[in-house]
Amino acid sequence: MYTSPSPDFLLEGVITALQNDIMPAVGSPKAQATVAMMQAVLQQVRQTIPVYAASLVADHNGANDALARAAEALGDAAGAEAERIRTRAAEASARPSFEAPLQLAALMTAQHTATQDIVETMRDLDVLQRAGDARADAALEALRDYLAIRYIRDRDTLLVGAGMVGRG
Numbered sequence: 001m002y003t004s005p006s007p008d009f010l011l012e013g014v015i016t017a018l019q020n021d022i023m024p025a026v027g028s029p030k031a032q033a034t035v036a037m038m039q040a041v042l043q044q045v046r047q048t049i050p051v052y053a054a055s056l057v058a059d060h061n062g063a064n065d066a067l068a069r070a071a072e073a074l075g076d077a078a079g080a081e082a083e084r085i086r087t088r089a090a091e092a093s094a095r096p097s098f099e100a101p102l103q104l105a106a107l108m109t110a111q112h113t114a115t116q117d118i119v120e121t122m123r124d125l126d127v128l129q130r131a132g133d134a135r136a137d138a139a140l141e142a143l144r145d146y147l148a149i150r151y152i153r154d155r156d157t158l159l160v161g162a163g164m165v166g167r168g
Contacts, residue, residue, distance in 0.1 A: 011046045015039050057098045064092040118143060 005013070018039050026032050071089030074082050122143060128136035 007049055008046055011042050011049075015042050015046075018042075054100045057100050060095075061097045064095055064097070067092040118147070 018035050023032060023035050026035060067085075067089045071086045074085060122140070125136045125140045125143070129140070
């Protein structure tokens with residue numbers, strides 16, 4: 001996935017364009033309020049992106065822990081309700097816990113470095129291929145395998161899914 005510009009920079013650019021390019025051309029007070037609300041929603045997304053995965057991890061693990069503590073607090077309480085609570089707690093305890101992900105900025109920097117390494121490796125492989133080294137062909141195939149998967153993931157995320165293909 002591409003890290004430059006980041007999703008945050010893209011959202012910031014849209015917010016700025018709405019403010020500087022769209023808002024001055026909007027004459028209707030209702031439309032101006034709508035543009036302002038759109039900016040607020042985009043800003044909320046910007047603030048959510050860096051902490052979204054960590055929040056999901058904390059919520060998932062916290063919910064499972066809370067279910068276990070609730071069942072434990074019931075002790076040997078009787079009844080169908082208590083049994084259902086204990087069953088849900090047992091099911092939750094069987095679910096895997098997740099670890100908080102790396103900080104997004106550090107991950108983006110590391111991924112950018114890896115991407116640049118791929119680019120430079122492809123340049124070096126081109127030189128080796130031109131020199132007639134057939135092993136460079138196999139090395140290039142390894143990179144192509146990775147890039148094909150990356151392309152499909154990016155296509156599915158950015159264009160297909162809830163993206164732009166099929167809209168309108």
